[in-house]
Amino acid sequence: MGRDTRRFPGHEELWLYLKDFGEVFGLREMIRFNVRVEFVGMVDDDKDVDDNMKRWMVKSVEKKTGEVIEEVFDAVVVASGHYSYPRLPSIKGIDLWKRKQLHSHISTGCLILFVVVVVGCSMSGQDISIELVEVAKEVHLSAKSLDVPPGLAKVISKHHNFHLHREIESLEEDGRVIFVDGSCIVADTFLYCTGYWYKFPFLESKGRVEVDDNRVGPLFEHTFSPFLSPLSFVGIPRKLIGFPFFESQAKWIAKLLSGKTSLPSFDEMMQSISEFYLAREAAGIPKRNTHDICDFNYSDKYADYIGFPHLEEWRKELCMSALLNSIENLDTYRDSWDDDDLLQETLISPNSLLLRKGKRHLYR
Numbered sequence: 001m002g003r004d005t006r007r008f009p010g011h012e013e014l015w016l017y018l019k020d021f022g023e024v025f026g027l028r029e030m031i032r033f034n035v036r037v038e039f040v041g042m043v044d045d046d047k048d049v050d051d052n053m054k055r056w057m058v059k060s061v062e063k064k065t066g067e068v069i070e071e072v073f074d075a076v077v078v079a080s081g082h083y084s085y086p087r088l089p090s091i092k093g094i095d096l097w098k099r100k101q102l103h104s105h106i107s108t109g110c111l112i113l114f115v116v117v118v119v120g121c122s123m124s125g126q127d128i129s130i131e132l133v134e135v136a137k138e139v140h141l142s143a144k145s146l147d148v149p150p151g152l153a154k155v156i157s158k159h160h161n162f163h164l165h166r167e168i169e170s171l172e173e174d175g176r177v178i179f180v181d182g183s184c185i186v187a188d189t190f191l192y193c194t195g196y197w198y199k200f201p202f203l204e205s206k207g208r209v210e211v212d213d214n215r216v217g218p219l220f221e222h223t224f225s226p227f228l229s230p231l232s233f234v235g236i237p238r239k240l241i242g243f244p245f246f247e248s249q250a251k252w253i254a255k256l257l258s259g260k261t262s263l264p265s266f267d268e269m270m271q272s273i274s275e276f277y278l279a280r281e282a283a284g285i286p287k288r289n290t291h292d293i294c295d296f297n298y299s300d301k302y303a304d305y306i307g308f309p310h311l312e313e314w315r316k317e318l319c320m321s322a323l324l325n326s327i328e329n330l331d332t333y334r335d336s337w338d339d340d341d342l343l344q345e346t347l348i349s350p351n352s353l354l355l356r357k358g359k360r361h362l363y364r
C-alpha cells in the first residue's frame with residue numbers, strides 16, 4: 001500500500017492493493033486460479049425438498065488441463081462481476097459496416113492516427129475520448145445531447161480534432177457514418193462506450209433469479225434471492241462507493257450462512273423488492289438502471305441490517321467534491337483540486353493512521 005500515493009493511483013496500485021489484501025487475510029490459498037465455473041444449479045431440484053434446503057452442483061473446468069470438476073455445496077455466492085458482456089446499441093447498418101468495431105472493455109492502444117467514432121458520453125466515453133484525442137487523427141464523440149458537462153466542453157474546445165455529434169442515424173457499407181442531424185463523416189473505427197449487460201451464463205436457477213432488461217431479480221437488497229436463500233450475489237449495485245459496500249454485502253452473507261442472522265420472511269422480502277421497483281419507476285428510472293444506486297444513504301441503510309459502520313462523512317464529501325471537480329475540469333481533476341481541507345481529514349482518519357503506521361493487518 002502507498003507505492004503510488006497519488007489521489008487517483010494507477011491500475012497497478014489497485015492490483016497490488018488487491019494482491020496485498022489477499023495475502024494479509026490469507027485468501028490466496030482459498031482461491032482456485034485458472035478455474036472457470038461452467039454450471040451452477042440445484043442438485044435436488046426435482047425432489048420434494050424445500051428450496052432453501054437444496055444443495056448446489058458446481059461444475060468447473062481447470063483451464064490448463066481441461067479437467068472437469070463436479071462438486072456439491074450448501075450455498076453459492078455469485079461474485080462474477082458485470083463488466084464483461086458489452087451492451088451494444090441498435091444502430092441501422094451496424095451489421096453492414098465492414099470496418100473495425102470495438103467495445104470499451106478492449107484496450108484501445110491501437111488507434112493511433114485513426115478516425116474514431118466514440119459512441120456514448122458517460123464515464124468511459126469521456127475518459128477514452130480525452131486520451132484518444134492525443135493520438136487519433138480525429139475523434140467523433142456521439143452523445144444523446146449536445147448539452148455536455150462543462151469539463152468535456154472545455155476539452156473539446158481545446159482540440160481541433162475532437163468533435164461532438166448527436167446520435168447516429170445509420171452506418172453505411174462504404175464507411176460513412178450519418179448522424180441524426182444529417183451530417184456525415186467517414187470513419188475507420190467505432191468504439192462503443194455503451195455499457196455492459198449483467199449475465200450469468202453458468203447459473204441455472206429455474207427462473208428464480210432472472211435478468212430482464214438488465215434488472216437482476218428478484219433480489220432482496222440486490223443481494224439475496226427470496227426463493228433460494230443459499231444463493232446470494234455480491235457486486236450487483238453500481239454507482240456507489242464500491243469497496244466498502246461490497247464488504248458489507250460479504251459480511252451480511254457470511255453472517256447468514258454461519259447462522260448468526262436470518263433474512264426477513266419471503267413475503268417481506270418480495271414486498272420490499274416491489275416497493276423498491278415502484279419507487280424507481282415513480283422516479284422515472286428505466287428498468288435497465290435498476291442497480292444504479294447514486295445514493296450514499298443506501299449504503300448506510302444497508303449497513304444497518306448488520307451493524308456495519310456507516311460511510312464516514314469525509315468520504316462522502318470527498319467523493320462528491322472529486323465528482324464535481326471532474327464535471328468542471330475533466331482533463332485536470334486527477335492532478336489539481338481545491339479541497340485540501342477534506343484531504344487533511346482523510347489523512348487523520350483512523351484507517352489512514354493505521355496504514356501509515358504500517359499495520360497492514362488492520363486494513364479496516
Ligand SMILES: Cc1cc2nc3c(=O)[nH]c(=O)nc-3n(C[C@H](O)[C@H](O)[C@H](O)COP(=O)(O)OP(=O)(O)OC[C@H]3O[C@@H](n4cnc5c(N)ncnc54)[C@H](O)[C@@H]3O)c2cc1C
Nearest residue numbers: 035036037038079080081082083124202234235241242243
Ligand atoms: C473502466 C472502469 C473503471 C472503474 N473505475 C473504478 C474506480 O475508479 N473506483 C471504483 O471503486 N470502481 C471502479 N470500477 C468498478 C470496479 O471495477 C468494480 O466495481 C469491481 O471490479 C467489482 O468487483 P467484483 O469483484 O464484483 O467484479 P470483478 O472485478 O469483475 O471480478 C469478477 C471476477 O470473477 C471472475 N469470473 C467471472 N465469471 C467467472 C466464472 N464463470 N468462473 C470463474 N470466475 C469467473 C472474473 O474473471 C473476475 O476475476 C471501474 C470499472 C471499470 C470497467
